[in-house]
Amino acid sequence: MKINLTNIKKSEKLLNIGECVAIPTETVYGLAGNAYSNSACKKIFKLKKRPKNNPLIVHYYNKKNLKQDCSYNRSFLKLYKKFCPGPITFILDLKKGSKISKIATNKLNTLAVRFPKHPVARCLLKKLNFPLAAPSANLSSRVSSVSSSDVKEDFGKKIKYVLEGGRSTIGLESTIIDLRDKPSILRLGGLKISEIQKVLNKKIKISNTNSNILSPGQFKIHYSPGIPVRLNIKKMKKEEAYISIKREGKDKPNCFFLSKNGNLNEAAKNLYSTLRKIKKKNYKSIAVGKIPNKGLGKTINDRLMRASKF
Ligand code: TXA
Ligand code: MG
Numbered sequence: 001m002k003i004n005l006t007n008i009k010k011s012e013k014l015l016n017i018g019e020c021v022a023i024p025t026e027t028v029y030g031l032a033g034n035a036y037s038n039s040a041c042k043k044i045f046k047l048k049k050r051p052k053n054n055p056l057i058v059h060y061y062n063k064k065n066l067k068q069d070c071s072y073n074r075s076f077l078k079l080y081k082k083f084c085p086g087p088i089t090f091i092l093d094l095k096k097g098s099k100i101s102k103i104a105t106n107k108l109n110t111l112a113v114r115f116p117k118h119p120v121a122r123c124l125l126k127k128l129n130f131p132l133a134a135p136s137a138n139l140s141s142r143v144s145s146v147s148s149s150d151v152k153e154d155f156g157k158k159i160k161y162v163l164e165g166g167r168s169t170i171g172l173e174s175t176i177i178d179l180r181d182k183p184s185i186l187r188l189g190g191l192k193i194s195e196i197q198k199v200l201n202k203k204i205k206i207s208n209t210n211s212n213i214l215s216p217g218q219f220k221i222h223y224s225p226g227i228p229v230r231l232n233i234k235k236m237k238k239e240e241a242y243i244s245i246k247r248e249g250k251d252k253p254n255c256f257f258l259s260k261n262g263n264l265n266e267a268a269k270n271l272y273s274t275l276r277k278i279k280k281k282n283y284k285s286i287a288v289g290k291i292p293n294k295g296l297g298k299t300i301n302d303r304l305m306r307a308s309k310f
Pocket of ligand 1: 025027028029030031054055056057089091108110111112114116134135136137172173174175176186
């Protein structure tokens with residue numbers, strides 16, 4: 001993708017004066033602000049209507065920039081080498097002298113850290129002299145944005161600027177791994193657990209329960225399209241929209257498929273835009289067919305399960 005330097009400059013200027021800008025990443029769009037600035041972080045919470053106790057994830061250009069804020073171990077280095085920049089978020093210990101805003105972390109002594117791969121995000125991060133706090137650019141508890149028009153749909157003129165970066169190529173949020181003690185997965189995401197296990201050479205436990213903030217993004221209602229979602233459905237009701245993993249039979253106006261022939265990466269990329277599309281067409285509910293529970297299908301099922309709690 002060609003990078004428009006005028007757009008980068010505009011974002012840079014706004015971020016430098018403490019404003020928020022929506023930025024593209026390969027997973028989903030983020031609502032970004034200076035992670036060292038209390039007022040910029042406050043603006044993010046306000047715009048998203050996000051509960052104060054749900055800390056922000058912080059984006060860095062590379063690990064050299066991270067060094068002043070967090071400490072890390074060998075597991076981090078292994079995963080960083082293999083997957084970064086990319087769709088993985090690490091929970092690390094904050095260093096004492098870290099400049100990260102206490103508003104961003106809700107005074108926790110840990111930080112969620114990510115190195116996005118999207119070339120536009122990387123170009124911007126390289127130019128700034130602070131990291132970017134950037135939760136997904138959607139209203140709290142709703143479906144994430146995978147394009148600039150999704151962001152505009154959610155926030156309208158409330159956001160000063162949306163940096164264009166085309167459609168997010170992965171379409172699901174990053175996989176979150178807590179590396180402080182025994183590695184554990186806190187959120188399934190765009191990087192398959194099997195890939196992570198291969199690099200760390202061990203089985204990793206998934207601890208995405210609803211218990212507390214250490215199970216992030218995991219409030220009961222999340223990723224909701226705003227209408228009821230029913231799962232593992234073979235037969236839809238009359239006026240429902242129906243989502244299947246692959247194209248089946250003749251196209252019908254109320255039938256949507258996530259991929260042509262069941263490819264799970266393609267399905268992941270299309271999930272959120274399909275949920276948004278259905279809502280915009282004014283369907284009152286959604287029925288979803290069975291999605292294979294392997295690879296990114298696990299993440300898709302995780303999101304649909306949460307969406308169905310609406
Ligand atoms: O792919 C992504 O991760 C996207 C893009 C924009 O980078 N971001 C994203 O942010 O999904 P958000 O805020 O929607 O999800 C990040 C999750 C939140 O659910 C939050 O609870 C969790 O990370 N989190 C943040 N700081 C944490 C911490 N110190 N410990 C545990 N979880 C944390
Ligand atoms: Mg989110």
